[in-house]
Amino acid sequence: MSLDCKPAMVERKEADDQPSFREQFCVPFLLRAQNSDGGWGYRPESESSVEPTAWATLALRQKAAQYPQVIERANQWLLQTQRTEGAWPASAGDPGCWVTGLACLALLDRANSPGAEILKGLQWLSDSWPAEGNVWWRLRQRWHKSPDTVVHQDHALRGWGWTPGTASWVEPTAYILILLRNIPERFYPSGTSKRRQLGEKMLSNRVCPGGGWNAGNPMVYGVPGEPRIGPTVWALLALSDNLNRPESTASLDWLERNYQHISGPGSVALAHLCLAVYGRPVPPLEPRLSSLYMENNFLSNVVVAAWACLALGTVPAWLGSAPAMEIEA
Numbered sequence: 307m308s309l310d311c312k313p314a315m316v317e318r319k320e321a322d323d324q325p326s327f328r329e330q331f332c333v334p335f336l337l338r339a340q341n342s343d344g345g346w347g348y349r350p351e352s353e354s355s356v357e358p359t360a361w362a363t364l365a366l367r368q369k370a371a372q373y374p375q376v377i378e379r380a381n382q383w384l385l386q387t388q389r390t391e392g393a394w395p396a397s398a399g400d401p402g403c404w405v406t407g408l409a410c411l412a413l414l415d416r417a418n419s420p421g422a423e424i425l426k427g428l429q430w431l432s433d434s435w436p437a438e439g440n441v442w443w444r445l446r447q448r449w450h451k452s453p454d455t456v457v458h459q460d461h462a463l464r465g466w467g468w469t470p471g472t473a474s475w476v477e478p479t480a481y482i483l484i485l486l487r488n489i490p491e492r493f494y495p496s497g498t499s500k501r502r503q504l505g506e507k508m509l510s511n512r513v514c515p516g517g518g519w520n521a522g523n524p525m526v527y528g529v530p531g532e533p534r535i536g537p538t539v540w541a542l543l544a545l546s547d548n549l550n551r552p553e554s555t556a557s558l559d560w561l562e563r564n565y566q567h568i569s570g571p572g573s574v575a576l577a578h579l580c581l582a583v584y585g586r587p588v589p590p591l592e593p594r595l596s597s598l599y600m601e602n603n604f605l606s607n608v609v610v611a612a613w614a615c616l617a618l619g620t621v622p623a624w625l626g627s628a629p630a631m632e633i634e635a
Contacts (some may be wrong), residue, residue, distance in 0.1 A: 311448035326594045327599070328618040333369075333606045336362050336612065337376060344379030345387075346608045355397045358608040359384060360408035365615035368622065384409050385423055393434075394428035403469045406431055411485045411624060420493050429490065431482055432498040436467040436474040447455035463508035475522040476512055480540035481507050487547060488624050509541050511551050517556030533560055535573040539580040543625055546583055554584075562586055571598045572610040582617075584626055591617055 339346055339362070345354025346362045361382045366373050387409075388394055393402020396411040410427045415422060420428070465479030486494075486502045494502075514524045518533020519541045538557055545554055561577055565588065568574045578591045595614055598604060605611050616622060 311540060326618065327596050328469055328615055331599065331605055332615045333366070334613050336366060336608065336615065337373070338387045339608055339611075340376060340379070340548075344383035346369065346380075350608075353397065354383060356384070356387060356409050357396065358612070359610035360405065360412040361589040361609050363412040364622065364624075365612035365619075368615065368619040376384075381413060384413055388427065392430035393425075394427065401469070402434075404466060404481065407466075407478065407482040407485045410486065411481070414485070414553070414624070416486055420489055423491075425493060425495075428485075428493070428498065429495045431485075432495045432501055434466065434470045436464050437471050438464060438473050442585055446578075448570055463504055463511050465505040465508040473522070474508055476509065476519045476537040477521070477540050479509060480537075480544035483509070483544040484540075484624065487544075497593040506545065509545060510551065513541075513553040513557060517553070517558075517560035519557065533557075535561070535568060535570075535577055539576040542580050543583060546625065549584065558584055558586060569598075571595060571602075571604040572607070572613050574598065575610070579613075579617040579625075581620075583621055 336346075339350040341347065341457045342352075343354055343356045345356075345359040347353050347355055348358050361381055363377060363384070366376060366380075370377050384394070387398070389402050391402060392406075395401060396403055398404050400516050406427050410424045410431075413424055442593075463474075465474040465476075466482050467473055467475055476526055483502060483505050486498065491499060509519070512522055512524050513519055514533045515530040516533075520531045520539040521532045521537060524531045530621070538561055542554055542557055543562070545551055548554070558581070562581060565574075565581065568577055574594060575591070578588050581588045
């Protein structure tokens with residue numbers, strides 16, 4: 307099975323057989339926005355960066371047979387951008403960081419063994435520990451412990467940060483856990499299975515009271531953190547191999563309650579995708595995205611357009627073991 311998307315399902319058309327919003331707007335925008343070097347910037351004609359390139363590649367791979375040269379150019383740009391230690395930088399000249407997980411996911415083809423570049427990136431991710439949780443950090447926390455400690459959470463549970471040597475955060479941890487779920491454990495570097503378990507426990511520990519996730523602090527000064535759509539979606543998708551987790555159920559309920567109140571197109575697309583993966587009922591997405599497009603022409607943001615493509619297509623195989631389904635039912 308390739309990384310592209312689960313089989314079956316003819317892409318939905320409108321009743322009058324007009325091209326779908328995805329085919330009429332999202333895909334053409336992404337194709338036009340690809341830079342001459344093969345990558346994508348966050349907006350058309352901006353410098354190529356790893357995050358938008360990875361998302362655009364994953365979105366267009368849903369129909370890879372139609373765009374083989376586009377995908378190949380993107381793959382070559384990603385391969386050329388990898389640093390010697392195995393990591394990927396957010397932009398050219400930057401140090402390696404969290405986008406390494408996205409770059410590996412975009413390059414991964416589950417029909418074949420992970421390539422040397424992916425294995426090198428996986429080794430870097432396995433060796434890249436956040437600051438909190440080590441012995442000296444825990445001792446310092448104990449020495450400075452007071453009744454008004456700002457953040458309450460188990461710092462022994464570590465995931466991944468946005469940059470090496472900083473704190474663990476929800477979204478980079480979720481992206482890397484999704485990558486690890488798509489790679490057979492026999493390819494894991496030593497210690498990676500333990501890292502995966504710690505990361506999953508870290509996400510479970512960081513859920514906000516009442517469900518949902520924010521950037522990473524469920525309680526601050528004793529006050530419950532406010533959940534956010536993006537972190538909640540990615541945490542849920544990272545934990546989707548176990549649909550019965552109590553924190554997942556509470557968070558899905560929160561996401562479902564708040565779905566109709568989401569105003570951002572990227573958040574709407576992500577929430578719709580997540581609820582569909584978990585089998586929660588969702589209204590058709592295309593009319594809502596079409597309305598938002600008429601209001602603010604959101605197709606100037608490559609990442610948002612890629613998320614819209616993913617949400618309007620078939621459920622990507624790399625999001626887990628959910629049965630093959632047409633999201634836009």
